[in-house]
Amino acid sequence: MKEVGFLNGQVDAALTRQGHMDLMMVVDAGFPVPDHVELIDLALKPDTPTVPEVLAELCKVHSVEKLVLADETRRHNPSYFEQVTTSIWKNAEIEVIPHAELKLRSQEVKTIIRTGDFTAWANILLVSGAGDRWKLEVPPAG
Numbered sequence: 001m002k003e004v005g006f007l008n009g010q011v012d013a014a015l016t017r018q019g020h021m022d023l024m025m026v027v028d029a030g031f032p033v034p035d036h037v038e039l040i041d042l043a044l045k046p047d048t049p050t051v052p053e054v055l056a057e058l059c060k061v062h063s064v065e066k067l068v069l070a071d072e073t074r075r076h077n078p079s080y081f082e083q084v085t086t087s088i089w090k091n092a093e094i095e096v097i098p099h100a101e102l103k104l105r106s107q108e109v110k111t112i113i114r115t116g117d118f119t120a121w122a123n124i125l126l127v128s129g130a131g132d133r134w135k136l137e138v139p140p141a142g
Contacts, residue, residue, distance in 0.1 A: 028120070029043050031106075033106070068102065
């Protein structure tokens with residue numbers, strides 16, 4: 001019986017399929033999920049779980065190099081925006097785009113994890129990256 005890591009088997013399998021630069025989203029309860037994209041629905045009831053709760057668990061086992069959020073998130077929920085961009089994957093690049101573009105990019109993701117979050121524009125696109133396990137003889141400049 002699995003007792004460590006991500007206990008949800010669908011999420012665990014989706015993480016295993018992620019490679020460098022692959023896309024995954026964690027979205028609120030109302031995000032329109034494209035029919036062809038794998039949906040893992042974790043929504044239990046309103047605000048359970050929230051997007052930040054899922055992100056906090058994902059960051060324990062998943063390397064991310066970029067977070068993509070909607071400009072509407074930053075404008076309408078600034079404390080939420082601050083929370084998810086500074087407390088999780090602290091070294092990740094942050095990209096801010098219009099929500100309409102975020103919905104278009106959802107067509108390209110491998111997996112979308114839907115939460116019960118009722119925070120407006122709580123959606124976040126994760127670009128998988130290389131973690132700190134990769135060996136380099138000479139670190140990159142910068």
